[in-house]
Amino acid sequence: MRKIVVVSNGHxxxxxxxxxxxxxxRLGYALQAVPLVGRGQAYEQAGFAVLGPRQEMPSGGFALQSPAAVWADLKAGWVSMSLAHYRAVKEAAREAAATLVVGDVYALLVGHFMGRPPLYLMQCRSSLRAWQPQGWSRPYSALERFLMRRAAGVYPREPEGERWLKAHGVAQARYLGxxxxxxxEQGPLDLTxxxxxxxxxxxxxxxxxxPKMLEAVRLLNDLGLTPVVAWAGLPMEAVAGWWLESTGxxxxxxxRFQHPDGTVVYLVQKAFKTVLEGAAVGISTSGTAAEQAAGFGVPLVGFPTGGPQYTPAFAAQQKRLLGEALLLVxxxxxxxxxGVRQLLASPERLQQARADGQAAMGVPGAARRIALEIHGQLQAMDSGQGQSRSR
Incomplete structure (x- = not known):
């Protein structure tokens, strides 16, 4: 079975x-993953081999936000961890048919120098919708474009990305969703x-x-909505004023979170798609999950945190991406x-929120389309090499 190494840098x-x-x-390949940030739980839960160190850094992958975050990661062993990542990619690539990078320029650098060609890139971070022109900045850096030109396939996250990259010399950029x-994940959920x-x-x-979301839920009991937390797998901690009960x-x-006033909030894991399909509105301080929710037509209320991820700058960037699908408060x-009441009170605003979210995220099926294109290219390369040997 032919192997492909996946290199990614973010949850x-x-x-x-x-x-x-x-x-x-599904197309017959064996996959090995090297996550450059965090523990790679998504791969593990999906049943794939996870290589290299699986260490959480203090910055959570957002070291470049401040010198203090960089210093904290360096003290926590970022250099030795990264060297071990590079060795893991290089070792796995020796028997690989290709390298697939999911992330930005850092992951692309690792995949380019430590992986094995052909190299494929799913660039899911940079968005022209969210990009704010500042001086000489570009949505994709000069170094990133240089490396992209050496890839066999580049898959931006939106059609604007394909047009921009092709106009700037990346001919193999192709938007497939x-x-x-x-x-x-679609899972069982016995909630109304x-x-x-x-x-x-x-x-x-x-x-x-x-804790702020839970307190907001107490103020929204009259709406008749079932409050559901889509928990992303962090260690669960008690919240002051609430009783936390495990269902086993x-x-x-x-x-379940239960409050003395009778409010019950349900915590759900590994059934995110089921929740999205039944959600009327959401409250979010998340990155990928918020974008997925918006793509499923769920309007969102967001608010900034102290970081490391959902800072005011990150929230503003996500607002540019999602438009009316995200209301910041x-x-x-x-x-x-x-904010939740404001969204639900206006049918016109709800309609625009759903339209903006779906316009920003496209339609499902992109993973299958990208996999099929990679498979087709690898088959064509094998066929060409076989013909060369026969001559």
């Missing part, structure tokens, strides 16, 4: 890498929709934002609850 990128790996596995929409969806995120921001399940409804339970 959301791991999710996309896992769904691409699953589609490639956004695999984010193929990633949510419609849902009030809570998305605290997969970084440590969640421990700051979840590993999939679906795994925990102050980080207080009263403002959050008012």
């Amino acid at each position: 959301g990128e791991d999710i996309i890498g896992a769904v691409l790996a699953w589609e490639l596995q 956004n695999p984010m929409l193929d990633a949510p 929709p419609p849902y009030l969806l809570l998305l605290p995120g997969s970084r440590s921001d969640a421990y700051e934002s979840l 399940k590993a999939v679906g409804l795994t925990h 102050e980080p207080h339970p009263q403002a959050i609850a008012q």
Whole structure:
């Protein structure tokens, strides 16, 4: 069985890498993953081999946001961890048929120098919709474009990306959709929709934002929505003023938060698609999960945290991407609850929110389309090499 090495640098990128790996596995390939950020849980949960160190850095993958974050990661062993990542990619690439990179220029550098050609890139981070022109900045850097020109296939996350890259010398850029929409897991969920969806995120921001979301839920009891937390797998911690109860399940409804006033909030794992399909509105401080929700037509209320991920700058960038699908408010339970009511009170705004979210994210099926194109190219390369040997 031919092998492909997947290199990704982020929690959301791991999710996309896992769904691409699953589609490639269906086509007969063996996949090995090297996540450059975090523990690679998405790959592990999908049943793929995870190589290299699986270490969480203090910055959560957002080291470049401040010198303090860079210093914290360096003290935590970033250099030795990264060297081990490079060795893992190089070792796995020796017997690989190709390297698939999911991420930005850093992952692309690692894949280019340590992986084995042909190289394929799913660039799921950079968005022209979210990009804000500043001086000489570009949505894709000169170094990234230089490396892209040496790749066999480059898959931007939106059609604007394909047009921009082709206009700037990356002829092999091809938009086939956004695999984010193929990633949510469908699982059993014995809860009555419609849902009030809570998305605290997969970084440590969640421990700051979840208590505020829970308090906002108490102010929204009259809406008749079932409050559901889509938990991303962080270690579960108690929240002051709430009683946390485990259901004993590993999939679906795994925990309940109960408040003395009678409010119950349900925590769900590994059933995200089921929740998305029944959600009326969401409250979010997440990255990938928010974009997936918007793509499924779920309007969102967001608020900034102290980081490391959902900072005011990150929130503003996501707002540019999602348009009316995301309403940003102050980080207080009263403002959050008012934002939810504001969205639900206007059918016209809800319609525009759903339209903007779906326009930003495209339609499902991209992972299959990208996997088929990679498979076709690898088959054509094998056929060409076989003909050369026969001569």
